[in-house]
Amino acid sequence: MSEDEKTPARQIITDYAQEHFRYFRTADGTVYAQRTGHPVARPIRSQGTTGSHRQELMVQMFRDGVGVFNGTALKEALDLIEALALTEDVQPTHIRVAPGFDGATWLDLGRDDGRSVRIHPTGWDILTPDPREVSWRRTQLTGELPLPARDTDGKGIDLLLRLCNFSGPSSECLAVAWLIGCLEPSVPVPAPFLTGPQGAGKSTAGRMLMRIIEGMTGDLRRAPKDEENLITAVAAGWITALDNLSHMTPDLSDAMCCIVTGAENVKRALFTDGDVFRVGYRRPLLLTGIDVGVIRPDLAERLLPLRLVRPKVRRTEAELWAEYTEVLPVILGSLLDLTVQVRAAEADTPTDLRMADFARLCAQLDVTTGLGALPAYRASLDDLNDDVIEGDLLAQTVLKHAATLTPGVEARMTSSEWLHCLTSLYSGEDCRPLPKGWPTTGKVLSDRLKRLQPTLAARGVLVDWGRTKEGRYIEMSRPAAPPPSQQEAAF
Known part of the structure; x- marks a missing residue:
């Protein structure tokens, strides 16, 4: 056969690849490849240590006796495949x-054969997803x-709680509610903050909680020094667990708020001037530490404090x-059983809590088990x-001033007038020096005050903003007590 009649190597590779792999793109334009009938997708441009599609394709062609091809032929074939895949339907990938x-x-079990857990309204099964x-x-x-494991009769939950050193039922039921929330991809869950005295086993309990979902290789890590590295770590896994936090900078606090409730980051694509790529993320977050200092109000609404105590009897690692x-299969099976029951339970959604989805999950857990998760969350x-x-x-000064207000009567001043009023109240007659960070x-x-508004409202102090012909104002009030008949009806 003459050289002109030979099939080009790039054509052989392309035909083989389209026969044995499925190609699709995600919303950000990244093209992925899946072996026929296998749920694990690999980006065709990836050269990571988890294996690239290029390597996978080379190995499979060699094993099937198709041949070994040089890099130029592979590049030309994959370039064509990528271009063709950009016309296919969009499908997301999941971690x-x-x-x-x-x-x-x-739930991806992380197995090479792709077997996963399908959690449906009537139960759960171990299957290979389409x-x-x-x-x-x-x-x-x-x-x-x-x-x-199947048919655990719920004993896996008891085994887990026995291994952890939670201080009481409140922390235990909230930990269980958080684990159930981690199995629901569409529901944001607050970040558990495992706290307690030195030697209470906070890091160990944090590892045990996250490894139920992430496997035995999952581990805690130190908080990255900048937001970009934190986002990179978050986007590469499902649960992000940060260990031994002792200080919470404003930037880190804001980043954690975004991780819990979801956000998107846009970065310049490598080796380009105008192209960008999008990184969207919303992940379960877990924190451990004795004390992180001052907590900002917006992060406080997204935290779930779980308290631990020092164990009376120490055991070796x-x-x-x-x-x-040994008991992890039983723990996971019990968690899946409880998840199915909780999702089937009917419960009202509390309308006064920011993390309403998690509050509803706690209410469903209470209907199923009677653990009292919702009161513990409140x-x-x-x-x-x-x-x-x-x-x-x-905040302390505002509450001190609000105590002098007549319930049901609004106090209205400009922001500058409020600053003078609160500063005078803090300084007092002895002209106490203002602390660092006091509004100037x-x-x-x-x-x-906008940041503190939810916190102040929880203490019965309402702050609102408005405008009149004279200008803008800030209004502060305490709600009037309900009539005696309504108070009696509440009880």
């Missing part, structure tokens, strides 16, 4: 947890989970983790409000 058809959700329903994306942070590894938010107030001298202008005061 660890994904929505499915008919109200089901999926690639058109779920496409898994794997990274170095994706660990393998054991096959969950080897004994503890050997037992955990109490935890109340404690966090106290922490915010104790760390903010402006009416605009700064207005912005600080």
Whole structure:
């Protein structure tokens, strides 16, 4: 056969690839490849340590006896495949947890065979998902989970709580509610903050909680020094666990708020001047530490304090983790059983809490088990409000002034007038020096009050803003007590 009659290498590669792989694109234009019938997708441009599609294609062609091809032929073939895939339908990829058809959700077990857990309204099954329903994306942070045990009769939850050193039922039921929330991809969940005295096992409990979802290779890590590195780590896994926090900078606090409730970051694409790529993320977050100092109000509404105590009997690391590894399939099976029951329960959604989806989940858990998760969640938010107030001298001064207001009567002043009023109240007759960070202008005061508004409202102080012909104003009031008949009806 003459050279002109030979099939070009790029054509052989392209034909083989289209026969044995499925190609699609995501909303940001990234093209992925899946082996036929396999749910794990690899970006065709990836050269990461988890394996690229280029490597996968080369190995499979060699094993099938198609041949070994040089880099130029592979590049030309993949360039054509990528161009063709850009005309295909858009499909998202997911890490660890994904929505499915008919109200089901999926949990990736991280296995090479692609077997996953399908959680549906009537139960859960271990299946290999249809690639058109779920496409898994794997990274170095994706660990393998054991096959969950069946017919556990709920004993796995008791085994987990026995291994952790939670201070009481309130922290235990909130930890269980958070784990159930981690299996729901569409519901933001508050970030548990494991706190307690030194030696209470905060790091160990944090690892145990996250490894139920992330596998035994999941681990805690130090908080990155900048937001970009934090976002990179968050986007590569499902649960992000930060260990031994001792200080919370404003930038880190804002980044954590975005992680919990969801945000998007846009960055310049490498080796380009005008192209960008989008990184969207909303992930479960877990924190540990003795004390992080002053907590900002917006983060406080997204935290879930879980308190631990020092154990009376110490065990070696080897004994503890050997037992955990042995019971992990039972723990996971019990968690899946409880998740199905909770999702089937009917409960009203509390309308006064910011994380309303998680509050409803707590209400469903209470209907199913009677653990009292919703009252515990409300109490935890109340404690966090106290922490915010104790760390903010402006909030303390506002509450002190509000105590002098007549209930039901609004006090209305400009921001500058309020600044003078509150500053005079703080300084007092002895002209006490103002603390660092005290508002210096009416605009700064207005912005600080907007951050504190939910915290102050939880303490019965309402702050509002408005405008008249004379200019803008800030209004402060305490609601009037309800009539005696309404108070009796409340009880």
